[in-house]
Amino acid sequence: MKIAGIITEYNPFHLGHKLHLEKTKKLTNCDAVVCLMSGHFVQRGAPAIIDKWSRAQMALDNGIDLILELPTVYAVSSAEFFASGAVSILNSLNVIDSIAFGSECGDINLLIQISSILSNESNEFKETIKKFLNEGYPVAVSRSKAILEIMQSLNLSYDEDYLKKQLNSSNNILGIEYLKAILRLKSNIIPYTFKREGALYNDKELNKDFSSASSIRNYLKANNVVDDLKAHLPMESYNILSKLSLENYDFAFEEKIFSYVKYKILTDPKSLSLIPDASEGLDNKIINELQNSNNLNELILNCKSKRYTYTRISRILAQFFIGLEKYPLTELRKKQPDKVRILGLNQKGAEIIKRIKKESSIELINKPKKPFSDIYTIDIQASKAYSLICKNIKMDNEFKQSPLIKMNEI
Structure with missing residues (x-):
């Protein structure tokens, strides 16, 4: 069985993601696809709009065979550590033949040349x-x-x-980091890229062809109407999102973390300096600008500068909200986890798990399993933090939820 790996967030799973999956299968000529997906928090420094289990269900319903969780320590990091952690996990599974990702250039040779310069x-x-x-x-x-x-x-x-x-270009930058990681690991995984179509990653407006995840989230936040998004989502994703909306699902918009971040800073301002990315006095800048900010976006914009990007500040605040100041992030980002959580699978996914168990030392788990490493403890903490801003996720959800199984295929 030829297996392709993809690294995703599915926040939420839209038509561009469906195209990514189709192109991955065509480019790699694979028999199955393993998806490594961010959990409750994503790389741009924000909570995912819907929980990881609902997003894993979208992935399963749209044709992914096995969904594994990308640990939070990598998921809420810079492109370098996000990509390095993800590729390292896929490589350690010892069953992944190829990896495919979208890029603005669609030119794998250019990206390889650049990654070689960076690696040397x-x-x-x-x-x-x-x-x-x-x-x-x-x-x-x-x-x-x-x-x-x-x-x-x-x-x-x-x-x-x-x-x-x-x-x-954001996707080129991330793709270069994937290639750097492959070079560093001397991995046999073959990389493929294809040119992204439709809206750009950060586009805020819905696009008639392929709307970005940002535009879909923004529309939902501004209008609270799922029906209008039907043309921008695969039917499988729309059905899940529509069902959640009818059940008054508590969508986790990033502004919800502001009061918690503000409280933490007011009660223990020195702790912000323990976030590695808040170095060079950026922690003091954030603390000082807090009194001039009425919401999260204002705080980030007030701190943003030529040197400190919006995304970097957003990640710092997300990391602080989760409680990552209590962990040795710099050290953990360079480590590979010994356990990775299964979020969902179908029949092919079950077969892949059997292969991984035979050929890899990494342990695939259904629920938290002691002893907890710092990397996995952070995932548990992230789930608890997410429960503060999404009432549909309980504090102990991490210990109760089992992997999703596509019943009609297993």
Whole structure:
């Protein structure tokens, strides 16, 4: 059985994700697809709009064979640690033949060239990054500018404006990090990419072809009407979302974390400095701007600068809300978990699990299993934190919920 791996958030599962799945099957010629999906919190630094179990059901209903949970420690991290943790897990399963991801460029050779430059990290490259950092650019921008200089010095035949655009496109950036991880691990996983269609990742307005997850979430937040989203979702996803809405589901919009973050900062301001990404005085900036902010978006915008991006600040606040200041994040991000949770499976998924158990040392679990490592303890803590902003998830849900099974296929 040829197995492809994909790394996702499905926040929620939309038509672009359906296309991703179809293209993955076509590009890789696989027999089954394993999805590694973020849990209750996502990479941009926000709670997922619906819980991980509802999103796993969407994935199953749309044709994913096995859904595993990407641990929170990676899921709410920068693109580098998000990708590194995810690829490391897929590689350690010892059954994944390929990985496929969408990108703005759709050019795997370009992304491999860039990832090779980043992986080698020559002294010239390091000094060039340092130069741009000293000029006040954020890390991601400094790195992009350094890559551009190095590629030009190597006389690689790419137009400068084209390169600039590709180096600053969110899905390209994430794809490059996937490729870096594959190189670092010396993995045999074969990477594939395809050009994204329709709306961009951060587009806020619904698109007639393929609306972004951001636009779908924004529309639901502003209008609280699921029916209008029918044309922007696969029928399977729409049915789940519609059912949740009829049941008065408590959608977890990011603004809900603001009062909890504010309370934590007011009662223990020094604890914010324990979040690694809040270094260089950014913790003090957040604390000082709290009094000038009436909601989460205002706080982030008041702290945002040329050096500190909106997403970085959003991630810091999400990490702080979950309680990650109590854990050695810098160390944990570099580790690989010994256990990974199963969220859902069908018949093929059950067969894949049997193969993993034979060929991998990583343990696939149905529910929390002692002893708890810090990585898994964080997942339990994330579920408890999510229960504060989504009444449909109870504090002990992590210990009671079993993997979802596609009954008509098993």
